[in-house]
Amino acid sequence: MGKRELSRQGVFLFTLLAAIFLLSGVALASEAKQVDFGALSLLPPVIAITLCIVTREVIPSLFIGIWVAGTMLAGWNPVMGFGKAVESLWNNLGDPWSARIVLTSLTMGGLVGIMKIGGGIDAIVGWITSKIKSSKSAQVFTMLAGFIIFFEDYVNTLVVGTTMTPITEKYKISKEKLSYLVDSTAAPVACIAGISSWIAYMVGQIGTQFNDLGIAFSPYLAYLKSIPFVLYNILALVLMAMVVFSGRDFGPMLKAEIRARKTGKVLRDGAQPLINPNQVQEGPDSETPRRVINFVLPLATLVGLIFTLLLVTGGWPSVGVAEAIGEGSSSKALVWGAFGSVFVTLIFYRLQGISTWNKLFRGYMEGMRSIFYGTLILIFAWGIGSAVKQVGTAKFIVSLTHDVLAIGWVPLITFVTGAIVSFCTGTSYGTMAVLMPIVLPLVHAIASNQGIDPMPYIIPTIGAVLAGAVWGDHCSPISDTTIMSSMFTGSDHMDHVTTQIPYALLAALGAIAGYAGFALGLPALVNLAIGIGVVFIVFRGISKPVELEG
Numbered sequence: 001m002g003k004r005e006l007s008r009q010g011v012f013l014f015t016l017l018a019a020i021f022l023l024s025g026v027a028l029a030s031e032a033k034q035v036d037f038g039a040l041s042l043l044p045p046v047i048a049i050t051l052c053i054v055t056r057e058v059i060p061s062l063f064i065g066i067w068v069a070g071t072m073l074a075g076w077n078p079v080m081g082f083g084k085a086v087e088s089l090w091n092n093l094g095d096p097w098s099a100r101i102v103l104t105s106l107t108m109g110g111l112v113g114i115m116k117i118g119g120g121i122d123a124i125v126g127w128i129t130s131k132i133k134s135s136k137s138a139q140v141f142t143m144l145a146g147f148i149i150f151f152e153d154y155v156n157t158l159v160v161g162t163t164m165t166p167i168t169e170k171y172k173i174s175k176e177k178l179s180y181l182v183d184s185t186a187a188p189v190a191c192i193a194g195i196s197s198w199i200a201y202m203v204g205q206i207g208t209q210f211n212d213l214g215i216a217f218s219p220y221l222a223y224l225k226s227i228p229f230v231l232y233n234i235l236a237l238v239l240m241a242m243v244v245f246s247g248r249d250f251g252p253m254l255k256a257e258i259r260a261r262k263t264g265k266v267l268r269d270g271a272q273p274l275i276n277p278n279q280v281q282e283g284p285d286s287e288t289p290r291r292v293i294n295f296v297l298p299l300a301t302l303v304g305l306i307f308t309l310l311l312v313t314g315g316w317p318s319v320g321v322a323e324a325i326g327e328g329s330s331s332k333a334l335v336w337g338a339f340g341s342v343f344v345t346l347i348f349y350r351l352q353g354i355s356t357w358n359k360l361f362r363g364y365m366e367g368m369r370s371i372f373y374g375t376l377i378l379i380f381a382w383g384i385g386s387a388v389k390q391v392g393t394a395k396f397i398v399s400l401t402h403d404v405l406a407i408g409w410v411p412l413i414t415f416v417t418g419a420i421v422s423f424c425t426g427t428s429y430g431t432m433a434v435l436m437p438i439v440l441p442l443v444h445a446i447a448s449n450q451g452i453d454p455m456p457y458i459i460p461t462i463g464a465v466l467a468g469a470v471w472g473d474h475c476s477p478i479s480d481t482t483i484m485s486s487m488f489t490g491s492d493h494m495d496h497v498t499t500q501i502p503y504a505l506l507a508a509l510g511a512i513a514g515y516a517g518f519a520l521g522l523p524a525l526v527n528l529a530i531g532i533g534v535v536f537i538v539f540r541g542i543s544k545p546v547e548l549e550g
Contacts, residue, residue, distance in 0.1 A: 037072055041393040044069035045424035045478070048384050052477045052494055062380040062478065069387030085383070092382040100331040101154070101480070105375045105487065106368045107338035108158050111298060111345060113367020114360055118349040119288040120295035121166060127292050128167050135171040135261075139181060139244045142168065146185020149303070153186035153198075153481050154334055159303065160185070161488030174260035175267050175491035176253055176499040183485035183500060184240045187428060187473045188233040191466055194224065205432050206462060209440040215458075222459060228524045229411065229463025231511035232419075232471050235531050239507050239539065248543035251502040256495070257546045271492035274377065274483070288354055298345040306337035377493060381478040385426050393424055395434070407446045407457050411464035412515035414439045418468020419508060426478035431469035439465060460518055467511055475504040510535035 048065025055061060066088055071081025092098050115121050132138045142164045149156045161182045168178045190198050207219035228234075243249060249257050260266050267273060311321065314328030346360055354360075414435060422431040443461050447454035473479045477497045486493040514531035522530070 037391050038396060040072065041388070041391045041396045042424070043072070044384065044391060045388050045393055049424070049477055052497070059377060059380050062377070062384050066380070066383045066387045069384075069391050072391050085387075088383045088386050089379060092386055093379055095382075097331045098379070098382055100335040102375055102379065104154070104158075104331075104334040104338045105484070106372070107335070107342055108162070108488070109367040109369075109372075110364040111302070111338065111342050111367065112162055113363035113365070114342065114345055114349070115295060115298055116367070117288075117360055117363035118294050118345070118354050119290045120298060123290040123292045124163065124295035126290060132167060132171070135168075135173050136244065136247055138164070138167055138171045138173060139177070142178065142181045143185060143240060143244055146182060147189060149185075153190040154484060156186045156189070157182055157481060157484040157488050159299065161485065163299070165488075165490055169266050172260045172264050172266065174253075174256040175271075175273065175489055176256040176495050177249075177260075178266075179485045179489040179491040179496040180253065180500045180503065181240065181244070182489055183474060183482060183496070184236055184503075186485060187470050187481050188236045191428070191470050192227050192230050192233050194227070202432065202466065205436045206440075209436055213441060213444050215444075215455075217455065222462060225459045226463035226466065228528060229460040229518075230467045230470075231463070231514040231528065231531050232415070232467035232507055234528065235510040235514075235535050236474065236504065236507040238532055239503060239510075239535050242536065242539055243503070243543075246543070246545075247547060248539070248545050250539070250543040251499070253499040253503070254544060254546065256499055261546060267490075267492060268495065271495055273490045274487040274493055289352070294349065294352075294354070297348055298341055301344045302337055302341035305340045306333045309333035309336050375487070377483055377487075381426055381480060381483055384478050385430070388425050389430065393421075406519075407443060407450070407452075408519040408521070410439060410443055410446075410457065411460045411518055412512060414461055414464040415468040415471075415508075415511060415515055418465055419471040422469050422472025422479075423476045424472070426472065426476045426480070426482075428469035428473035428479075431472065432465055435465045435468070436462075460515075460524075464515060471504060471508055475501050506535055506538055509538065 044065045047068055048062050051057070051061035051064060063085060066085040067078070067081055069081075070084030070088065071078045074080035074084055093102070112121070128141070132141060142160060145160045145163065146156055149159055161178070164178060164182075191202070203219045203223050206222055209215075210217060210219055210222070256268070259268065310328035310333040311324045312328070313332050314324030316324035319327070342364070346357075349355065349360060350357065418431050418435055421434060422428055425431065439461050440458060443457045444454045447457060473481055475497065476482060477494065482497065482500075483493060485491075486496045489496075510531035510533075513534045514527040517527035517530045518524075
């Protein structure tokens with residue numbers, strides 16, 4: 001065992017013991033259960049995220065964060081807090097939405113195992129490889145695939161991550177880079193796509209506030225008008241395109257890409273990928289045909305079923321397609337689509353005489369086992385998300401900026417606040433739910449007091465809420481889409497987080513510049529141009545060509 005590993009274990013144990021003693025002392029000194037934790041509400045997410053980064057042990061770090069929150073809720077009693085932490089896990093796992101996502105993840109892993117046995121994976125790798133001639137074209141293909149699957153961020157990570165993993169491995173693209181490309185075309189795209197599974201929630205949040213404020217304006221139209229002000233999402237996508245087409249990187253990502261190019265190691269030594277490739281070792285028999293249709297049909301079935309079921313659960317054909325997608329249940333569509341595609345794939349393979357039932361089922365089980373670790377992290381991430389909600393972390397962060405009065409600066413402050421909340425809680429939806437009822441009435445009240453039309457300020461503020469919410473969802477170690485991006489690309493989760501955060505920060509810097517332009521009275525397109533300019537100048541200044549460095 002190396003000195004670094006011993007050091008990480010020491011940090012972990014020291015933090016655990018210190019937390020127990022500290023909380024035990026507070027428990028003895030407390031006579032009543034504290035309700036408003038104030039700044040202390042930051043403890044659970046800060047401890048969990050810090051330990052994740054320092055120790056790279058994600059599950060124990062998340063559990064300690066949950067334990068700290070449980071202890072706070074139990075009147076600072078660490079023993080009762082431990083019980084509350086465990087209870088938080090089973091409550092989240094027992095939630096129907098969470099259970100459907102867990103089943104989807106495991107079933108998707110099983111589908112990949114079946115396709116490997118049936119020769120589908122080998123076939124698509126061979127076909128795409130014949131079309132892709134360089135690492136750059138492999139990255140371009142990954143990026144475009146992410147844009148094509150715009151209607152649901154989970155489907156994006158599932159399909160693009162699974163499909164491009166073997167291709168990018170062939171061209172020595174690091175797992176860190178692949179997970180970044182997949183993650184950057186998930187939530188950032190779904191939020192501004194105009195038609196996606198996010199629409200109902202976002203429009204619903206806007207509509208509730210409009211009703212309360214007496215604003216006679218279409219919530220959906222307000223969402224569409226806010227898209228140019230969702231600056232982080234747009235700039236994150238622009239930055240990704242800069243990275244891909246320039247062949248340049250910076251920070252930890254540059255080191256990861258140089259390592260992959262020089263040594264062929266797409267994972268660093270000692271990495272712990274969320275999907276274990278060793279669990280899906282058994283490949284097709286030598287006589288098994290490598291037909292592209294044996295990959296395309298399962299994938300088309302998966303996407304087709306998910307899209308159709310998203311429409312059906314949203315009320316189609318009684319309502320229009322756009323409304324149905326927005327109102328549909330993405331978790332139900334995902335789990336039904338995953339199970340349906342497994343069933344169709346098994347029947348399709350056996351009709352061709354491919355392999356045997358026993359071997360195909362064995363591939364299914366191996367595929368599920370390969371993704372179990374990542375699924376477990378997802379469950380613990382939901383636990384910490386629930387815990388920080390109960391101790392009031394988001395409420396405290398928002399309270400720090402509640403008294404802002406300069407109306408032009410509200411979008412900028414909203415974006416920064418939303419980014420902090422979403423990073424600490426790991427949820428974009430939760431961040432929207434916290435901020436919309438605060439910032440929209442705030443803008444409306446300020447505008448009314450000043451005798452001006454509130455809508456020119458409400459629209460950009462809506463965009464800032466969405467942008468801030470997505471920032472944390474895009475890069476927080478406890479975000480479900482961040483975890484699933486690591487999971488379906490086979491990346492070490494904390495390697496994905498630490499290499500992606502610098503890129504997220506750069507896009508956020510551009511967004512801050514754009515919102516500052518709005519505060520100064522500049523038009524939306526000018527502000528977007530300012531943001532792109534900031535991102536481009538900084539990126540060119542700090543990045544280096546991977547191929548030359550490697």
